[in-house]
Amino acid sequence: xxxVWIPLISWILLVLCALMVGISKTALPGLGxxxxxxxxxxxxxxxxxxxxxxxxxxxDIWAVCAYRRNVEWKALLKLVPPVAIGLGAGFAFLGAVxxxxxxxxxxxxxxxxxxxxxxxxxxxxAEELQRRFGRPSARWLYGALGGFTTMTANAGGPAxxxxxxxxxxxxxxxxxxxxxxxxxxxxxxxxFQIGVGLMSAHTLTxxxxxxxxxxxxxxxxxxxxxxxxxxxxxxxxxxxxLITAAMLVxx
Numbered sequence: 001x002x003x004v005w006i007p008l009i010s011w012i013l014l015v016l017c018a019l020m021v022g023i024s025k026t027a028l029p030g031l032g033x034x035x036x037x038x039x040x041x042x043x044x045x046x047x048x049x050x051x052x053x054x055x056x057x058x059x060d061i062w063a064v065c066a067y068r069r070n071v072e073w074k075a076l077l078k079l080v081p082p083v084a085i086g087l088g089a090g091f092a093f094l095g096a097v098x099x100x101x102x103x104x105x106x107x108x109x110x111x112x113x114x115x116x117x118x119x120x121x122x123x124x125x126a127e128e129l130q131r132r133f134g135r136p137s138a139r140w141l142y143g144a145l146g147g148f149t150t151m152t153a154n155a156g157g158p159a160x161x162x163x164x165x166x167x168x169x170x171x172x173x174x175x176x177x178x179x180x181x182x183x184x185x186x187x188x189x190x191x192f193q194i195g196v197g198l199m200s201a202h203t204l205t206x207x208x209x210x211x212x213x214x215x216x217x218x219x220x221x222x223x224x225x226x227x228x229x230x231x232x233x234x235x236x237x238x239x240x241x242l243i244t245a246a247m248l249v250x251x
Contacts, residue, residue, distance in 0.1 A: 006043055006206075013042035018055050018210040022217020024157070025059030026066060027224035028233075029178050030240030032056075032157040033110075037247040050198045054207035055214045057186050062218040063179035070176035075167065079160075082140040083185065086147020091192055094152050106149050107249035110158045113145060114241045117162040138163070150185055151192065157182070158241040171225060171233050 006014075017035035024032035035055075039048040097105070142163035149159055160181060164174050193199050228236075 010042040013038055014051065014206070014210060015213050017042070017052065018213035019217040019220070021052070021055045021059050022062070022214045023221040023224065025063040025179060026175065026218045026221030027228065028221065028236055028240065029157055029161050029175060030237035034240065034243065034247070046198055047203050050193055050203040051207045051210070053186060053189060053193065054204070055210055056182065058211050058214045059218055060179055060183035060186055062215065063175065064183050066222060067172060067176035067179055070172040071180050072169065072173055072177045076177055076181055078139055079143040079181065082143030083147035086144040087151045087185070087188065090148040090151025093148070095196060104249055106152060107245045107247070109145060109149065110241065110245035111249065113159060113162060114238065114245060117166055118238060147185070150182070151189060158245065161237050161241065165234060165237055171228065171230055175225065
């Protein structure tokens with residue numbers, strides 16, 4: 001049975017991860033990479049990517065159904081080419097480096113990207129930000145990094161979150177567009193993970209046992225989203241992204 005091949009503390013950490021995945025998908029997208037990092041500490045890092053990927057897909061399905069009327073399809077479609085390139089680069093990187101190098105590399109990328117984004121946000125008005133982040137250069141930078149980090153460590157959320165945040169999306173448009181983006185990307189990642197041998201009967205079984213906790217997290221998140229202000233939402237996204245990046249660097 002799956003229950004005997006990981007210790008109790010790992011089960012507790014994975015249940016916590018499942019709850020956070022659900023909350024991240026329906027209320028606080030910036031929280032999404034925290035459970036990715038914790039899961040990599042609870043079990044072998046590469047195997048954890050499969051468990052978390054299944055949890056993410058469950059949360060994605062809830063979110064795209066709940067926020068289906070708020071999607072910015074135009075912004076979403078424009079991200080497809082750069083994200084595709086990032087996914088391909090991430091796939092190559094995944095097979096070439098160790099877990100430790102992979103985690104620290106992504107952490108450094110996210111720290112630099114977050115600090116750069118915060119600096120830009122502080123120096124420009126909302127109108128200037130929408131104009132700047134509507135340019136192809138910004139879209140290609142954030143999109144490619146989002147594809148790369150999501151393929152290598154299920155950690156694409158921060159790059160895409162920062163892009164949507166700087167683009168001036170309100171809470172519901174942010175969550176809806178982000179949900180659809182990662183639902184599509186996570187589906188694409190499934191055959192890649194199968195191709196590199198990350199999916200096994202054990203990891204799939206473990207992932208299925210965590211689904212009820214993901215759904216519980218989604219329900220909690222819906223209640224949070226109904227009450228959080230735009231300003232608080234933006235602050236939470238930035239703070240959680242910095243925490244995530246720091247955790248990856250020191251992991």
